[in-house]
Amino acid sequence: xxxTYAGFPYLSAILLCCVxxxxxxxxxxxxxxxxxxxxxxxxxGITLVLSAYLFFAYDKSLGGLQFVERFQWVPxxxxxxxxxxxxxxxxNLFLTGIVFFTGVxxxxxxxxxVKEFYALYFLLVAGVFGLFMSMDLFFIFIWYDVSLFPxxxxxxxxxxxxxxxxxxxxxxxxxxxxxxxxxxxIYLFAKSGLNTFDIVSLMQPGxxxxxxxxxxxxxxxxxxxxxxxVWPFHTWSPVGHVAAPTGVSMVHAGVLMKIGAFGVLRVAxxxxxxxWKYWAELMAFLAAAGIIxxxxxxxxxxxxxxxxxxxxxxxMGIVGLGxxxxxxxxxxxxxxxxxxHGVMTALLFSSVGYIYDRTHxxxxxxxxxxxxxxxxxxxxxxxxxxxxxxxxxxxxxxxxLMVFIAAIRVYPVRGIVAVLALVVTALFxxxxxxxxxxxxxxxxxxxxxxxxxxxxxxxxILILVLVLFxxxxxxxxxxxxxxxxxxxxxxxx
Amino acid sequence: xKWMAFAPEIYYLLxxxxxxxxxxxxxxxxxxxxxxxLFLAVLGVIVCLAAVKSEGVLFVNAxxxxxxxxxxxxxxxxxxxxxxxxxxxxxxxxxxxRHDFYVLLFVCTLAMMLLVSGNHLLTIxxxxxxxSYSLYILVALRRDRDFGLEAGIKYFLVGIxxxxxxxxxxxxxxxxxxxxxxxxxxxxxPELINRPAVIIGLLLTLSGFFFKLAVFPFHIWAPDVYQGxxxxxxxxxxxxxxxxxxxxxxxxxxxxxxxxTYLIHVLVVLSIVSMxxxxxxxxxxxxxxxxxxxxxxxxxxxxxxxxxxxxxxGYAGAVFYAMALLVxxxxxxxxxxxxxxxxxxxxxxxxxxxxxxxxxLALALMxxxxxxxxxxxxxxxxxxxxxxxxxxxxxxxTLVLIAMINVVVSLYYYLLVIxxxxxxxxxxxxxxxxxxxxIKLLSCVMVVVMIVAGLFPYYLIELAEAAVRAL
Numbered sequence: 001x002x003x004t005y006a007g008f009p010y011l012s013a014i015l016l017c018c019v020x021x022x023x024x025x026x027x028x029x030x031x032x033x034x035x036x037x038x039x040x041x042x043x044x045g046i047t048l049v050l051s052a053y054l055f056f057a058y059d060k061s062l063g064g065l066q067f068v069e070r071f072q073w074v075p076x077x078x079x080x081x082x083x084x085x086x087x088x089x090x091x092n093l094f095l096t097g098i099v100f101f102t103g104v105x106x107x108x109x110x111x112x113x114v115k116e117f118y119a120l121y122f123l124l125v126a127g128v129f130g131l132f133m134s135m136d137l138f139f140i141f142i143w144y145d146v147s148l149f150p151x152x153x154x155x156x157x158x159x160x161x162x163x164x165x166x167x168x169x170x171x172x173x174x175x176x177x178x179x180x181x182x183x184x185x186i187y188l189f190a191k192s193g194l195n196t197f198d199i200v201s202l203m204q205p206g207x208x209x210x211x212x213x214x215x216x217x218x219x220x221x222x223x224x225x226x227x228x229x230v231w232p233f234h235t236w237s238p239v240g241h242v243a244a245p246t247g248v249s250m251v252h253a254g255v256l257m258k259i260g261a262f263g264v265l266r267v268a269x270x271x272x273x274x275x276w277k278y279w280a281e282l283m284a285f286l287a288a289a290g291i292i293x294x295x296x297x298x299x300x301x302x303x304x305x306x307x308x309x310x311x312x313x314x315x316m317g318i319v320g321l322g323x324x325x326x327x328x329x330x331x332x333x334x335x336x337x338x339x340x341h342g343v344m345t346a347l348l349f350s351s352v353g354y355i356y357d358r359t360h361x362x363x364x365x366x367x368x369x370x371x372x373x374x375x376x377x378x379x380x381x382x383x384x385x386x387x388x389x390x391x392x393x394x395x396x397x398x399x400x401l402m403v404f405i406a407a408i409r410v411y412p413v414r415g416i417v418a419v420l421a422l423v424v425t426a427l428f429x430x431x432x433x434x435x436x437x438x439x440x441x442x443x444x445x446x447x448x449x450x451x452x453x454x455x456x457x458x459x460x461i462l463i464l465v466l467v468l469f470x471x472x473x474x475x476x477x478x479x480x481x482x483x484x485x486x487x488x489x490x491x492x493x
Numbered sequence: 494x495k496w497m498a499f500a501p502e503i504y505y506l507l508x509x510x511x512x513x514x515x516x517x518x519x520x521x522x523x524x525x526x527x528x529x530x531l532f533l534a535v536l537g538v539i540v541c542l543a544a545v546k547s548e549g550v551l552f553v554n555a556x557x558x559x560x561x562x563x564x565x566x567x568x569x570x571x572x573x574x575x576x577x578x579x580x581x582x583x584x585x586x587x588x589x590x591r592h593d594f595y596v597l598l599f600v601c602t603l604a605m606m607l608l609v610s611g612n613h614l615l616t617i618x619x620x621x622x623x624x625s626y627s628l629y630i631l632v633a634l635r636r637d638r639d640f641g642l643e644a645g646i647k648y649f650l651v652g653i654x655x656x657x658x659x660x661x662x663x664x665x666x667x668x669x670x671x672x673x674x675x676x677x678x679x680x681x682x683p684e685l686i687n688r689p690a691v692i693i694g695l696l697l698t699l700s701g702f703f704f705k706l707a708v709f710p711f712h713i714w715a716p717d718v719y720q721g722x723x724x725x726x727x728x729x730x731x732x733x734x735x736x737x738x739x740x741x742x743x744x745x746x747x748x749x750x751x752x753x754t755y756l757i758h759v760l761v762v763l764s765i766v767s768m769x770x771x772x773x774x775x776x777x778x779x780x781x782x783x784x785x786x787x788x789x790x791x792x793x794x795x796x797x798x799x800x801x802x803x804x805x806x807g808y809a810g811a812v813f814y815a816m817a818l819l820v821x822x823x824x825x826x827x828x829x830x831x832x833x834x835x836x837x838x839x840x841x842x843x844x845x846x847x848x849x850x851x852x853x854l855a856l857a858l859m860x861x862x863x864x865x866x867x868x869x870x871x872x873x874x875x876x877x878x879x880x881x882x883x884x885x886x887x888x889x890x891t892l893v894l895i896a897m898i899n900v901v902v903s904l905y906y907y908l909l910v911i912x913x914x915x916x917x918x919x920x921x922x923x924x925x926x927x928x929x930x931x932i933k934l935l936s937c938v939m940v941v942v943m944i945v946a947g948l949f950p951y952y953l954i955e956l957a958e959a960a961v962r963a964l
Contacts (some may be wrong), residue, residue, distance in 0.1 A: 067551055073949075073951065074951050074954055076954060077954070079884065082800060116848075138878075141869065142869040142874075145868050145874070148868075149863060149868050152908055152911070153911070153915055156912060156916055157916060164912065164916070168905070168908060171908060172904065172905060174899050175900070175904050176898075178897075179685075179894070179897035179898050179901050180894075180895055181880075182881065183881070183885070183893045183897055186878075186893065187885055189885070190882070190885040190886050190888075191884065233557045254878060260918050268694075269802050333814045391765050410916065
């Protein structure tokens with residue numbers, strides 16, 4: 001078998017951490033819950049360190065694919081185990097590391113079926129990491145499904161509010177996405193005549209005719225788009241977020257939805273650039289509709305998690321809008337927004353998780369005045385809410401700014417309408433903050449303790465990341481540009 | 494030395510005779526019978542493995558031994574071995590019938606081995622009948638006479654109808670093409686394939702195999718037979734019998750060369766209807782075995798995709814799918830047999846609390862159901878992937894799309910079963926299940942096989958492709 005890799009296989013090491021962690025957890029007896037938590041924290045911590053290392057060690061002056069690992073898997077079908085890092089997937093790998101680690105810490109207080117929870121959680125994250133780093137269509141599909149099926153059990157067993165319905169809806173919707181993706185992938189494989197699933201070989205210009213690209217693109221776009229919460233296929237997402245337990249919501253909204261957007265970028269746009277140009281108008285329309293719809297529906301919600309769920313639909317619409325501009329700036333903004341939104345939703349869900357665990361409600365009318373009872377815990381949520389509004393100084397500002405600059409240039413009307421929808425987002429986020437954390441305080445909750453320092457750690461990490469990239473956006477933008485500018489200039493005009 | 498190629502068949506004949514003699518002279522002793530059969534089954538696997546490289550033609554060219562047939566013989570012997578493993582407690586059968594049970598099991602396996610090697614249409618027909626008749630009796634052997642007999646008679650009636658149709662097809666085929674040997678058909682048929690009589694003859698001939706594989710419209714027996722027969726027999730029908738059916742179907746269809754558009758259209762329709770009917774009907778089932786029967790019908794549809802592609806990738810996909818079906822269907826039945834320790838039929842709700850009663854069995858159930866649903870990284874996904882790739886090479890995009898939509902539908906009812914095992918709590922507290930260590934080991938091995946074969950399918954794909962080259 002032909003093997004290629006340059007230096008230490010960092011990417012495989014990340015995957016291996018998840019798999020080894022999973023196996024170690026399986027062999028620890030159920031009763032030793034603390035040990036299970038520590039093992040999970042250590043292994044997820046290693047993945048965070050590795051992904052952060054890759055993020056900063058990537059040579060921006062060189063660009064292109066780095067840390068390449070490639071060897072043949074099934075030669076007769078042209079399947080390769082092919083991992084590589086570039087400017088598009090490194091932010092997402094880093095994001096996954098952050099959310100994974102903070103998610104494990106957030107779920108520290110879990111008492112029910114701890115072992116199974118962490119085992120499934122590791123499996124889920126292994127799929128996510130795998131998808132982000134893979135450059136082979138076959139493996140992308142495998143990882144896509146690996147990251148889906150643990151969701152059913154994670155939500156149905158540990159969730160709340162209509163958990164079985166939410167879990168089933170989510171799983172079937174996302175599987176329906178894969179029902180579009182797999183035929184499209186095999187179609188491209190068969191039409192290329194190269195007998196390979198390797199994306200780098202398949203993305204060379206001239207392999208697929210214009211009609212083939214126009215045919216395959218919508219299938220891939222909708223298939224992955226369902227996971228990205230593209231309107232009108234977003235309905236699984238708020239329901240699923242609400243039903244899921246905190247740590248799973250974090251991974252789910254923070255990372256899993258990014259898989260969808262990333263799949264659109266890596267598979268649909270990379271392989272079918274002409275299809276991308278052809279369908280861009282439709283993408284922009286659906287994205288703008290999602291932004292507005294998410295904001296307006298979010299306005300009416302009374303459940304904290306539903307509010308975040310619909311704001312996610314709206315924010316993922318911004319990612320979609322960035323992708324639909326067919327410009328390098330749009331791609332930069334979209335990837336930046338994926339990263340920023342991931343960290344921000346993780347923070348919001350993590351904060352709501354703390355509140356829910358103490359008050360046992362997430363209904364806004366039942367809460368109120370929480371900032372006087374648990375000032376620190378409230379502060380975390382408020383920072384998340386500010387980020388969600390796009391306040392300068394936090395990472396989300398830059399993502400939204402870049403996307404809107406690109407979008408208004410290309411689609412003036414849709415761009416401006418989408419910007420207006422952001423005002424609505426700001427409105428409902430402020431309303432939620434006001435009703436939940438200010439106003440008269442409820443005596444029922446007066447005795448509740450504030451968040452402890454240790455419980456704060458995951459939230460602090462997330463805020464730190466938001467502020468870091470809010471103040472130094474060039475850390476991220478420079479990295480993304482190493483991929484987006486060559487990609488756009490390589491496209492046939 | 495030519496007869497060495499025939500060693501597996503001779504071996505299984507002797508093993509069956511051994512049990513026949515035992516049934517005449519020995520007293521029933523459950524443990525001894527089980528150990529004997531286990532020993533004979535293991536030895537059978539070894540004999541088949543030893544004969545895997547042999548090649549040759551026997552009985553005036555009516556019988557062909559090649560890699561294709563030998564690979565399937567290994568699969569069949571493995572299938573028998575696995576089924577015998579879960580026959581530790583044959584509570585659902587009268588004591589005096591237990592010897593007959595093993596006789597029939599070995600005879601049936603022998604018949605299927607003859608089936609996969611048949612090179613003459615009559616050889617195929619006779620071995621098909623032999624295996625079917627063994628199964629009719631096996632189904633009717635259940636202690637609960639009404640249940641078993643009803644299922645046996647239904648199976649019998651549909652079966653003889655299918656074989657009557659098949660004989661009619663053989664007659665038409667001979668009347669038009671003047672051939673009865675498969676290797677001659679391979680030379681003659683591609684030129685005649687567009688004649689209506691040839692297509693009709695071929696389709697009617699295939700009906701006999703459709704019956705075995707439970708393809709629409711010969712699927713109606715499956716739910717009743719699965720429900721009515723004892724769990725072990727249902728497991729045997731769902732695994733070994735399907736493997737043999739796939740083999741012979743691939744062999745006969747391969748003799749038609751590239752096929753004609755009419756033939757392919759009919760097969761496409763049968764495939765789509767089978768998977769759709771199977772999946773939709775499975776959604777409402779409460780009895781786990783009925784659900785599995787409908788899922789078998791759906792899987793028959795998926796297998797047919799590989800076969801109707803009529804290219805080597807498609808046949809290789811079908812061969813791989815046969816291996817996958819053997820492993821995953823068996824694992825589900827393993828769990829069924831262990832949960833229903835007194836041999837009753839189990840409803841989905843009886844699985845409630847399984848994750849606490851036996852985590853190992855619950856895990857095996859989950860992995861095998863995800864594999865049946867075709868979720869990677871399991872062997873079931875790889876099987877589907879291979880047949881889809883083959884179909885796409887022929888440009889059947891819509892067919893693949895419909896199949897994938899069916900996969901989503903099927904996931905719904907598999908998830909319901911998984912939900913029962915992992916989420917629901919039993920109404921009254923049930924004692925933990927304590928599967929014996931060998932059974933635990935077996936389920937563990939099955940889980941590992943399903944996942945590892947899904948992750949590293951390389952060698953199995955090579956094997957399937959090598960087997961198909963012999964066609």
